[in-house]
Amino acid sequence: MQSSVRYIQQQFWHSAKAPHLTIRTTHKSLQAYKAHSHESLSIGAIVEGMTCLSYDAKQLKLSAGDIVLIPPNQVHACNPVAQHTRSYHMLYVDYDWCCLQLSKLHAKSVTQFDCNVEYLADAHATQPFFDALEALRTLASSSAIATMEQQIHALLQAYCVPQNTVEQTSSKKQQVQHIKQLLLADICHPPSLQQLATDLRLTPESIIRQFKRLEGITPNAYLHNKRIEKAKWLLANGLDIVATAHEVGYADQSQLHRAFVNYTAATPRQYQQQRSIFDNN
DNA sequence: AAGGCTGCTGGTTACGACAC
DNA sequence: GTGTCGTAACCAGCAGCCTT
Numbered sequence: 001m002q003s004s005v006r007y008i009q010q011q012f013w014h015s016a017k018a019p020h021l022t023i024r025t026t027h028k029s030l031q032a033y034k035a036h037s038h039e040s041l042s043i044g045a046i047v048e049g050m051t052c053l054s055y056d057a058k059q060l061k062l063s064a065g066d067i068v069l070i071p072p073n074q075v076h077a078c079n080p081v082a083q084h085t086r087s088y089h090m091l092y093v094d095y096d097w098c099c100l101q102l103s104k105l106h107a108k109s110v111t112q113f114d115c116n117v118e119y120l121a122d123a124h125a126t127q128p129f130f131d132a133l134e135a136l137r138t139l140a141s142s143s144a145i146a147t148m149e150q151q152i153h154a155l156l157q158a159y160c161v162p163q164n165t166v167e168q169t170s171s172k173k174q175q176v177q178h179i180k181q182l183l184l185a186d187i188c189h190p191p192s193l194q195q196l197a198t199d200l201r202l203t204p205e206s207i208i209r210q211f212k213r214l215e216g217i218t219p220n221a222y223l224h225n226k227r228i229e230k231a232k233w234l235l236a237n238g239l240d241i242v243a244t245a246h247e248v249g250y251a252d253q254s255q256l257h258r259a260f261v262n263y264t265a266a267t268p269r270q271y272q273q274q275r276s277i278f279d280n281n
Numbered sequence: 282a283a284g285g286c287t288g289c290t291g292g293t294t295a296c297g298a299c300a301c
Numbered sequence: 302g303t304g305t306c307g308t309a310a311c312c313a314g315c316a317g318c319c320t321t
Contacts, residue, residue, distance in 0.1 A: 192293085193294065193295095194293090203303075204295090205294095205295080206304075209296095209302090219294095220293095220294065220312085242285095251314060252313090254313090254314080255312080257286060258286090261286095267285080269284090
């Protein structure tokens with residue numbers, strides 16, 4: 001039972017003084033993640049052990065001291081290597097805040113961006129980021145927030161490139177967009193795969209194939225991701241777990257719990273207990 | 282005692298192979 | 302690229318145990 005997620009030491013920090021930043025710290029975890037995405041920019045910092053990051057059919061092995069940048073909405077998974085535990089920090093940076101910083105940097109409106117680096121392994125380059133994270137976690141001062149923002153700024157400047165907002169509008173892409181709209185129209189009562197197939201005059205298998213080709217995950221996984229993202233917001237804003245489960249479309253708390261563990265490697269309770277970094281002082 | 286977490290089971294979804 | 306089919310994996314709902 002000690003290997004259960006509930007026994008993993010992990011904390012989430014958030015502060016009203018820096019609402020664009022959330023830190024997650026996980027110690028010695030073997031817990032795997034299913035493929036998922038975040039609307040925020042995710043910056044991972046490996047503290048101990050090794051982890052395997054999978055995305056775009058690539059697999060990267062990261063070790064202690066490495067930093068990885070995961071662009072917003074990039075489907076990815078991050079799992080242990082050879083059943084060895086790993087400890088890591090994840091810094092989630094609000095998407096709009098990143099766009100604002102990039103807009104200032106590039107002197108033009110930026111509404112989308114991508115990252116042109118897979119990971120940083122040079123200790124000389126990554127140590128200041130680790131130091132800033134540690135200062136933010138332990139000192140929790142306004143100057144620590146400013147230092148962290150400088151570090152993020154440097155990463156944005158060096159590795160994040162504004163994207164052209166002109167969307168491809170192939171019929172396939174439009175169809176997948178349509179499926180996403182149908183799935184999210186009523187997140188509590190989404191259409192079944194069979195209903196979607198009937199509506200779009202396709203087989204369920206074709207829908208899954210098309211969706212996965214363009215989105216990187218299956219329609220069901222996409223739906224779970226959106227539910228969990230909404231659940232995280234509701235939990236962080238004080239809604240209890242049972243109400244959150246119903247609010248995002250799960251029949252009961254146990255279903256939310258299971259999906260939450262699968263996609264975040266944390267329990268809803270652990271996430272709910274996230275506290276202000278200033279609560280410690 | 283209440284809320285949180287997990288095991289079990291039937292139904293649904295995802296996937297791979299193959300054919301066209 | 303799409304449809305069909307068999308199989309594997311996953312999910313929903315329920316029940317009951319564990320933790321606080």
